[in-house]
Amino acid sequence: MWLSFRSVASLLLSVSIMFLGNGLLGTLLGVNLAAANIPSAISGLVMSGYFLGLVLGSLFAITVIHQVGHIRAFAAFASVFSAASLAHAFFTDPLFWGVLRVIEGFCVAGLLMCTESWLNEKATRETRGTILSLYMIATYLSQGGAQFLLQLGDIAGYVLFALVSILLSMALVPVALTRVPGPAIPTPRRFGFVTLFRISPTGVMGCVASGLAMGALYGMGPLFARQQGLDLSGTAAFMSAVILGGLVLQWPLGWISDRFDRRPVIAIVCLAMAVVSAAMVAVSLRALDPNSLGSLSVLLALAVLFGALVATLYPLAIALANDWIEPQDVVPASGGLLLAYSLGAVAGPIVASAVMGWTGPSGLFMLTTGVGLTMAVFTLVRMRMRDSVPMAEQAPLQVVPRTTAVAYAMLPSEDDNGQLCFDFDHAPAPANEVEGMTPPTGRAA
Secondary structure, eight states, X not given: OHHHHHHHHHHHHHHHHHHHHHHHHHHHHHHHXXXXXXXXXXXXXXXXXXXXXXXXXXXXXXXXXXHHOHHHHHHHHHHHHHHHHHHTTTOOOHHHHHHHHHHHHHHHHHHHHHHHHHHHHHXXXXXXXXXXXXXXXXXHHHHHHHGGGGGGSOTTSSHHHHHHHHHHHHHHHXXXXXXXXXXXXXXXXXXXXXXXXXHOHHHHHHXXXXXXXXXXXXXXXXXXXXXXXXXXXXXXXXXXXXXXXXTXXXXXXXXXXXXXXXXXXXHHHHHXXXXXXHHHHHHHHSOOOTTSHHHHHHHHHHHHHHHHHHHHHHHHHHHHHHHTSOGGGXXXXXXXXXXXXXXXXXXXXXXXXXXXXXXXXXXXXXXXXXXXXXXXXXXXXXXXXXXXXXXXXOOOOOOOOSSOGGGGGGSOOBOTTSOBOOOSSOOOOOGGGSTTOSOTTSSOO
């Protein structure tokens, strides 16, 4: 087992350094846009460019990997990402920055596709779950810790952008020096949206809702903090609290959802998210000194709660959809579910910026309040229209990163002999032709 961990240590180190740079860059751009008094609507478009790049990268970056191999592709994506991040320091222009964000999102998708396929190749039956957990922890801790690097330089200068570029360049070193050959990357087929929605409407809508909330928060959270009056240390603490809060409820809610119908769990999580969001709105609207210890403590506590709740919605939605999908089709379907999340994430900063433009910084959490309530109502309505999957047939919830579909290949299944298998080439059957996918009520799912 120790040898298996040693074989992926360089990959985990690379991805940790990369997320340090990426996490710092996202917040740095947000506070710069706020400092430059760029309108919220324009800022939302700029920040949504990153998620658009992720969508494009998840679709097309694999072509580059297939043509030149993992190590060269990783080097190319890291180099372009490093150069693009440094180019932000040239001048503050929303259009220029928006184009750079699309490029950066594309590169991140390519980097993660290389990393996740490599991790999947090196994981064994005994270490697969642990390696996936280490990967998740590395991404959360790196992004959360990156927020505090914001205080190492002037946000309007070039030093912090240079630091981002240095981190992204250093992320290349462990992979470039590895002697382990790159694996063959699988290309999982995707279900169409119509088929996925027919199989599990709540699962698909949960992915979209998660993308809306997470995209809005990651894209507009730094602007919210600055418009709320937080200084740089307060902004860093706020974003770090949201990100690291995502680790808090993953296991408890997963344990609960494996023992009860997942839909009430999703509804409760969404209602709780709406309540916490409403509390954030109330705190935002009150005339409090945001940098006083008491006010900041309340804001950070709510940020941790919100991050914990919103981060669980995506894995819960994935698990619910997987309950209705044949085991050999989980990986092909994951691409469509991840795309649903990504499209929501693209829209999140745009919609949030529009609401913030009308109502002020509290508009960010007005949006997430609406997302939580809408998703809760949708889930409750679906519960009246369709019976749940029998508990004995529910697949266990497994937390996966919201990165690329390749990560889903790390989730183990078993063949008839009890051996782990990962079937990437099985063509998904239409929902009404796959055994067990027809809703028990006979109506559309």
